[in-house]
Amino acid sequence: MLSVLILTTFAAFYTEDEAPADSPAVETISTYNPDGLSKEGIQAAYDTVSPAVCVVAYTLEVTNASGEASRRNRSALGLVVAEDGLVMTHGHLLLENRKPINIKVTIGEGDAQKEYEGALLAKPDDINVCFIRIKDLDGLKLPYATFDSVDTLELGDPIMSIGILSQALDYARSVQTRRVGAILEEPRTAYAVDQTFAFGFVGGPVFSADGRAIGVIGFDLSTEEGGEIYTRSGYPLIFQASLFQPHIDTPPGEEEEKTPEDDAFMGVFTQPLTDDLARYWGVEETGGIVVSTVLPGSPAARAGLRMGDLLKDFNGNPITAKLDQEVAKFTRMVRESPLDTPLPFTMIRDGETTEETITLTVRPKSRRDANEYEDERLGLTVREVTLDVRITLNLAEDVQGVIVRRVQSGSAANQAQLRPGMVILRVGDEAIANLEEFEAISHKLAEEKPAEITIFCRVGATTAFFRMQPRWDD
Amino acid sequence: MKNTALTLLFIVILCGGCASTGVSSQNAVIHAKNQAAPALVHIRPVKEVFQRGRRREVLITGSGFIISPDGYVVTNEHVAGRSSLVRCVLGDKTEVSAVVVGTDTFTDIAVLKLDTDRTDLPFVTMGESVGLEAGQTVMALGSPHGLARSVSMGIVSVTDRYLAGNNGQSISPYNNWIQTDAAINPGNSGGPLVNLRGEVIGINTRRLSSADNVGFAIPIDVAKRVVDEIIETGKVTRSTTGLKFQEMTRKTDDPAQRGVVISDVDPLSPAFQARIRPGDILTAVNGIPTHARFVEDLTTVRNLVADVPVGSEVTLSIRRGTQAADIAMKTAEKSRFVGEESEFEAWGCSLSELSPDVIRRAQLTSRNGVVTSGVRPGGLAANAGLKPGDIILRIDDSEIQNLSSFKEIFDGLIEDGTPLVLLTVKNGALSRFVLLKQEPLAEIQGEN
Numbered sequence: 033m034l035s036v037l038i039l040t041t042f043a044a045f046y047t048e049d050e051a052p053a054d055s056p057a058v059e060t061i062s063t064y065n066p067d068g069l070s071k072e073g074i075q076a077a078y079d080t081v082s083p084a085v086c087v088v089a090y091t092l093e094v095t096n097a098s099g100e101a102s103r104r105n106r107s108a109l110g111l112v113v114a115e116d117g118l119v120m121t122h123g124h125l126l127l128e129n130r131k132p133i134n135i136k137v138t139i140g141e142g143d144a145q146k147e148y149e150g151a152l153l154a155k156p157d158d159i160n161v162c163f164i165r166i167k168d169l170d171g172l173k174l175p176y177a178t179f180d181s182v183d184t185l186e187l188g189d190p191i192m193s194i195g196i197l198s199q200a201l202d203y204a205r206s207v208q209t210r211r212v213g214a215i216l217e218e219p220r221t222a223y224a225v226d227q228t229f230a231f232g233f234v235g236g237p238v239f240s241a242d243g244r245a246i247g248v249i250g251f252d253l254s255t256e257e258g259g260e261i262y263t264r265s266g267y268p269l270i271f272q273a274s275l276f277q278p279h280i281d282t283p284p285g286e287e288e289e290k291t292p293e294d295d296a297f298m299g300v301f302t303q304p305l306t307d308d309l310a311r312y313w314g315v316e317e318t319g320g321i322v323v324s325t326v327l328p329g330s331p332a333a334r335a336g337l338r339m340g341d342l343l344k345d346f347n348g349n350p351i352t353a354k355l356d357q358e359v360a361k362f363t364r365m366v367r368e369s370p371l372d373t374p375l376p377f378t379m380i381r382d383g384e385t386t387e388e389t390i391t392l393t394v395r396p397k398s399r400r401d402a403n404e405y406e407d408e409r410l411g412l413t414v415r416e417v418t419l420d421v422r423i424t425l426n427l428a429e430d431v432q433g434v435i436v437r438r439v440q441s442g443s444a445a446n447q448a449q450l451r452p453g454m455v456i457l458r459v460g461d462e463a464i465a466n467l468e469e470f471e472a473i474s475h476k477l478a479e480e481k482p483a484e485i486t487i488f489c490r491v492g493a494t495t496a497f498f499r500m501q502p503r504w505d506d
Numbered sequence: 507m508k509n510t511a512l513t514l515l516f517i518v519i520l521c522g523g524c525a526s527t528g529v530s531s532q533n534a535v536i537h538a539k540n541q542a543a544p545a546l547v548h549i550r551p552v553k554e555v556f557q558r559g560r561r562r563e564v565l566i567t568g569s570g571f572i573i574s575p576d577g578y579v580v581t582n583e584h585v586a587g588r589s590s591l592v593r594c595v596l597g598d599k600t601e602v603s604a605v606v607v608g609t610d611t612f613t614d615i616a617v618l619k620l621d622t623d624r625t626d627l628p629f630v631t632m633g634e635s636v637g638l639e640a641g642q643t644v645m646a647l648g649s650p651h652g653l654a655r656s657v658s659m660g661i662v663s664v665t666d667r668y669l670a671g672n673n674g675q676s677i678s679p680y681n682n683w684i685q686t687d688a689a690i691n692p693g694n695s696g697g698p699l700v701n702l703r704g705e706v707i708g709i710n711t712r713r714l715s716s717a718d719n720v721g722f723a724i725p726i727d728v729a730k731r732v733v734d735e736i737i738e739t740g741k742v743t744r745s746t747t748g749l750k751f752q753e754m755t756r757k758t759d760d761p762a763q764r765g766v767v768i769s770d771v772d773p774l775s776p777a778f779q780a781r782i783r784p785g786d787i788l789t790a791v792n793g794i795p796t797h798a799r800f801v802e803d804l805t806t807v808r809n810l811v812a813d814v815p816v817g818s819e820v821t822l823s824i825r826r827g828t829q830a831a832d833i834a835m836k837t838a839e840k841s842r843f844v845g846e847e848s849e850f851e852a853w854g855c856s857l858s859e860l861s862p863d864v865i866r867r868a869q870l871t872s873r874n875g876v877v878t879s880g881v882r883p884g885g886l887a888a889n890a891g892l893k894p895g896d897i898i899l900r901i902d903d904s905e906i907q908n909l910s911s912f913k914e915i916f917d918g919l920i921e922d923g924t925p926l927v928l929l930t931v932k933n934g935a936l937s938r939f940v941l942l943k944q945e946p947l948a949e950i951q952g953e954n
Contacts, residue, residue, distance in 0.1 A: 301936055308941050312926045324938040339930075339937050426935040428869055458785075486757045488784065493866040494675070494770040495784050497756040 073243045082205040083175035086110040086139045090132040109196045109235045113280045115173040122235040123160030154284035159275045179273030182246040190241045195233030223270040247272040295367040297395035299330020304353040319352030320344045335390040342380040407474045411443020416467040432465040433457040448500040458488035534702045541704020544597040544628035545572040548654040551589035556856040559882035561849035569648030569697030572629045577620030581696030583609040586616040608736035617736040633705025635725035638665045646688040648697025660688030668801045683722040684708045690721030699723040744812035745837035748775020753801045765789040766798040776835040790823035854885015859909045875899045876912050890942045900930040
């Protein structure tokens, strides 16, 4: 039995040059069938949406643990989600150690197909998808998919998805039907599909039994949602439209690609206040969250928060986190809070309840947004040290530098035994505080061409010197 | 024509030489073997190992050699250290128990005392490693793969090999190694490397597993000092100032630059308090000039500091840029390389003392705490979310000083049957609380 769905419209349509730019969205496909997807319904969904399904071909640059980059060609399904050339695709295109280059988007099939260059936009934090902007459309309007926001699927509900077959089969558009196999409640409602999909379906549009597009096929929750990135859990999820629609409405901008969003930052790590912990501390088991780590120099540190403080509410919202997965809700609450204004919160410390305020700041850049700089002469790519890396490597606040990301095989950096993960603290006698300073010194070295350069690095928990002898003549 | 004649002559002489050396070298080899073999010991310790939070005992095989008529035996720490029982099979195939007199993890040396009243035991002649030369014939005696009384022969490949681990740090800061191509296999560990006079010049300890016949022995000159100290005091004590050193070529290839590069200063150390910083050059220790142009020279410098009595004053001559200064400080005791480890069965975990490396990585501001070395799946600790690598700083309101203070508190908690125990732990940059429910399973089920 299908639950009641919120009805809006779904459409995918071609708009030729001569067509008015403000073409109305096309009609809903009226093929509601309580027993599942009818043959006619499948055909109608296919006819309407498959033009928006495209092929994204790219070269994936994968960096292994020792920092060596290798390249391989890949293709994936893309879905045009705005007529001006916004394409949504799977989130594994861009991960910590993989970066797509040379992105081409092929729209249409057979003789009608046309290839465009694409530019990767910033990856959203809250959902594991990527967006590509098609370049040089010259005002051409593309067929695109629109979605209904449906968060009320039930176990066993039939769904259908459109995907692409392999290159050998000319990326033919294909449909597959499944059922909702599981409903996950935390950290948000998520639907798992009862059987796996081939890779060509990841990112493909998902239709409910009444023929409306309600989301796309995805894999893995985003890290923001507590997901393990690239788990290959094997169980596809339905990313419901409400999760990605805001990103379609306001695409992660090309210019903003390297700047952090205006997410708010508190600077704490928290753990749930389980009933047992509440019992241990003799506080009511009515919920709250436990501050486990306060990052030095953060808004939380300035507000005087300490390990062991219990937060009962924040900015007027009660906090209940009894399970690990409920911590993400608090994280999201903080992120979406206003910046630079004192926000009230209730705290229990040593049995005493007090009302406090905290002023949140902009969330610091993460490693994903970190800038890199490559010095080809030295054979070295370095990256700025972001807060998350600082936490991962447990770097003290006063450790300033850049982190070695890649070392070119056979290069001067390679011969000096520099390795990815080392933090460059000094070059010669000059301390390196950030990427800009490294870049400046790199230019200076290229001019001065010294026979040897001493690099001072943090290696693991200790420090060491490395001597580079660049081959300036090459 | 002249050349041909010369070549022929050369071949004849060489062959003649071969023939005569053949007999004498054969005799020399047998003679040398006979000198050392009676003192060779086949060692079978029952060692304590910790796996996934549980203490287990495993029987292993190693080698050793008797150094005195009353039965002191030298072997490797990795053979006999942390063992609950040591059985030794002597050269005459008699079996004797032994006790571990002491160990030194830095040099990987252990001294055993055979449990015997005999004072007529065969013992080896200690040679010297100082005059060794690459190319010199040596023999390795021991029990490769458990095969007792085995002898293999080769030459010294390198006399002062410096071995660095994956992290670039020396795996044996106080000694270089004799590299040999005499076959050394698992089970040879602790056995003697002898010269053609039958004198022990090294202790066979390591090998490159991915290579053929690249073995390493601890030079006997290093071993002799360690063994003497263990026999005298039961342990080896070293001084530290908290400095790490690198060779000068890490900074410059200029041979005129003398000294040793200070690459790292432990924040919890006398040198840090004395404001010595990485990049400073150490030019002398107590007036004795120090110079390490190459990596092999570093062990000498480390030993200069290590050999100063713990807690006594040491003067380091430091050069920073164009400035020079003599800085005096009291040395601290060098912590053990590997901390003691214990199983806490009731909680299903094993814990270790904090090693300097763990303290450094966690950026602890003191040396207090214990580190989780393993958790048993399904145990209380595992269920509470304790993970290997977690450093336990507090139990309830009590700070943990070390493993013995943890044991004391733990025993009290077990005796009292305290239902809920709160651990404050740190892992990397992050801290958290871990709550252990000590209630017996039956009671928990009863509650539901």
